Amino acid sequence: MGAAFYVQNLLGGLAYGSLLFLIASGFTLIFGLMRIINLAQTAFYLIGAYVGLTLITHHFNFWLSGLAGGVATALLGFALYSLFLHRYHADHLTSLLLTLGFTLMLDDSVLAIWGGDPHSISPPHELSASLQFGRLVFPSYWLALIFVSLGIAAVLFVFMQRTKLGMIIRAAVDDEEMTRGLGVDVNRAFYVVFTAGALLAGLGGLLGGPITAAYPGLDGELTPLAFAVVIVGGMGSLSGALVGSMLIGLVNAFGKALFPEFSYFTIFVPVALIMALRPGGLFGRTQ
Amino acid sequence: MIARGSWKWVAIAAIGLAVVLVLPRAGVPPFYVSLLTQTWIYAIVAMSLDLLVGFTGLVSFAQSAFFGAGAYGVAIAATRYAHTDFLTGILIGLLAGAFVAAIFGLVALRAEGVGFIIITIALNQIMWGLAYQWVSMSGGDNGITGFIRPKVGPFDVSGNAGFYYVCLAFLVLMLALLVAITRSPFGLVLRGVRETPRRMRALGYNVWLYRYLAMLIAGGIAGVAGVLFAWYNQFVGPGDLDLTLSTQLLIIVILGGIGTLYGQILGAAIVVFLSNGLSAVTQRWELVLGAIYFIIVMYAPDGLMGLGKRIVRRIQGKRAAAPLIENQLLGVTGDES
Numbered sequence: 214m215g216a217a218f219y220v221q222n223l224l225g226g227l228a229y230g231s232l233l234f235l236i237a238s239g240f241t242l243i244f245g246l247m248r249i250i251n252l253a254q255t256a257f258y259l260i261g262a263y264v265g266l267t268l269i270t271h272h273f274n275f276w277l278s279g280l281a282g283g284v285a286t287a288l289l290g291f292a293l294y295s296l297f298l299h300r301y302h303a304d305h306l307t308s309l310l311l312t313l314g315f316t317l318m319l320d321d322s323v324l325a326i327w328g329g330d331p332h333s334i335s336p337p338h339e340l341s342a343s344l345q346f347g348r349l350v351f352p353s354y355w356l357a358l359i360f361v362s363l364g365i366a367a368v369l370f371v372f373m374q375r376t377k378l379g380m381i382i383r384a385a386v387d388d389e390e391m392t393r394g395l396g397v398d399v400n401r402a403f404y405v406v407f408t409a410g411a412l413l414a415g416l417g418g419l420l421g422g423p424i425t426a427a428y429p430g431l432d433g434e435l436t437p438l439a440f441a442v443v444i445v446g447g448m449g450s451l452s453g454a455l456v457g458s459m460l461i462g463l464v465n466a467f468g469k470a471l472f473p474e475f476s477y478f479t480i481f482v483p484v485a486l487i488m489a490l491r492p493g494g495l496f497g498r499t500q
Numbered sequence: 501m502i503a504r505g506s507w508k509w510v511a512i513a514a515i516g517l518a519v520v521l522v523l524p525r526a527g528v529p530p531f532y533v534s535l536l537t538q539t540w541i542y543a544i545v546a547m548s549l550d551l552l553v554g555f556t557g558l559v560s561f562a563q564s565a566f567f568g569a570g571a572y573g574v575a576i577a578a579t580r581y582a583h584t585d586f587l588t589g590i591l592i593g594l595l596a597g598a599f600v601a602a603i604f605g606l607v608a609l610r611a612e613g614v615g616f617i618i619i620t621i622a623l624n625q626i627m628w629g630l631a632y633q634w635v636s637m638s639g640g641d642n643g644i645t646g647f648i649r650p651k652v653g654p655f656d657v658s659g660n661a662g663f664y665y666v667c668l669a670f671l672v673l674m675l676a677l678l679v680a681i682t683r684s685p686f687g688l689v690l691r692g693v694r695e696t697p698r699r700m701r702a703l704g705y706n707v708w709l710y711r712y713l714a715m716l717i718a719g720g721i722a723g724v725a726g727v728l729f730a731w732y733n734q735f736v737g738p739g740d741l742d743l744t745l746s747t748q749l750l751i752i753v754i755l756g757g758i759g760t761l762y763g764q765i766l767g768a769a770i771v772v773f774l775s776n777g778l779s780a781v782t783q784r785w786e787l788v789l790g791a792i793y794f795i796i797v798m799y800a801p802d803g804l805m806g807l808g809k810r811i812v813r814r815i816q817g818k819r820a821a822a823p824l825i826e827n828q829l830l831g832v833t834g835d836e837s
Binding site (some may be wrong): 248250252297305306307309310311313314315316317318320321322324325433434436437440441443444448474475476477478480481484485488489492 | 559615633751789797798
């Protein structure tokens, strides 16, 4: 276990954390703003992966296919929100059970459309090589994924800090009633955030595909990680989602390397610690 | 002791019990007997969940973890260590369920309301991950087989009819236990905790402790149900403790009516017969089941009885008051925040 081991797992963990961020950023904002625990977020990821994969087999460009996966889930998310969820946004349990109903239906649809076989996803041609530094070997795609996610994170931060809609979202996360009281149309922000959350998760599907592959049940495996991210980072906080994603990605990578049978369990340790020390999460407000 | 008017219910319960007692002997096909056995087991877990949801105000998504802890506990004990007898098995379930609840409670009860929901989901998923990934102990996706239903004293219950009675007996026992608990002074404190935790705190009650004890009891009972389920299937797998099962249990609680206990038997029957019936009819049963969940959550948030009442009121032309689940469960703790 030399330095190569640590650097390798560090990079792998950050790459995994990058794809978690694409799921968790939407998850945390949807929760922070609407108090909806959107369990379908990882199902969006899976659908994004399959849609992208289908396009790739028809010789579309990797990045365009990924974007198409995101657009597909954005439309799906918009439809689900405007048809059903918007009525229940303050009702945690109902909205949660509804998103679980979606997840069951989406999972089964995925199985019906794409079958039960796992599909591996190759990175785009230009990034399929491995990089080698001395004894350290890692896929160049890892680095690309980390940069792409950080870029998306930067766009999100700028959007939240610099645009009017971002300001409204931040205000409504803090105090929805007061924001409404000031005459702001918060409902529009709800639609935007839910759709954008679905878009990010769907986008993550193909981008993360070279790491996670795509198979029925993948969404169920990612759900605890997304939850861990949000608990660690603090619910409703974008910075928390970023730091939490990277932390959980790293714990997952080192956990898998050191204790292969217990990777979920090793993730649970920081979650439990943070729950004990800071119940609101690293960036959350203590309730 | 028995209030006026409740004789009617005693009579209905007696007739119901008589019917379910003769069913396996009255030429009912074994398939239905086995579905009913499943119903009794699901009803036990759902009732234990109702103790948390309906009486303590804790919406837990971790109930299948306690159930699965019991199931895996007895399966591991039976296949790895020694052949377990009936009472040892039940005791293992009770302790395993309560033990997992004791750990989960320490973490989850630091949060309230929606935070509690999120943490119980995460914890439940971690139990699932443990069952799925700790292959050397749990068999991973293949689960554990190779154990049999032990004798109950001198009675051989390896047949489905015999085991039916075992589960029915446990259902009655656990129902009686839960009714006794919820009507005891302890149960009244739980209701107080559900309604106004802050006031209960001001009155000097240790709200945390009451919630914790409710979790231990619910965990223990769910663990026992898990043991019965392991014996019923003679198989345990990660599906016995996944999030879908936890949700199914909440749907049962909602269908039967939150805070009713008895209602959960009806809820369990509907969910068990529905999911088995659907899987016999269509390959896409999960899709249909998801849609049915959906409809239940949207249109029957106060259970079938509530739905019936609302339909009657609608017919009578009165405006139906439709309390959301939220009002019953989380809204009532509104004075907390």
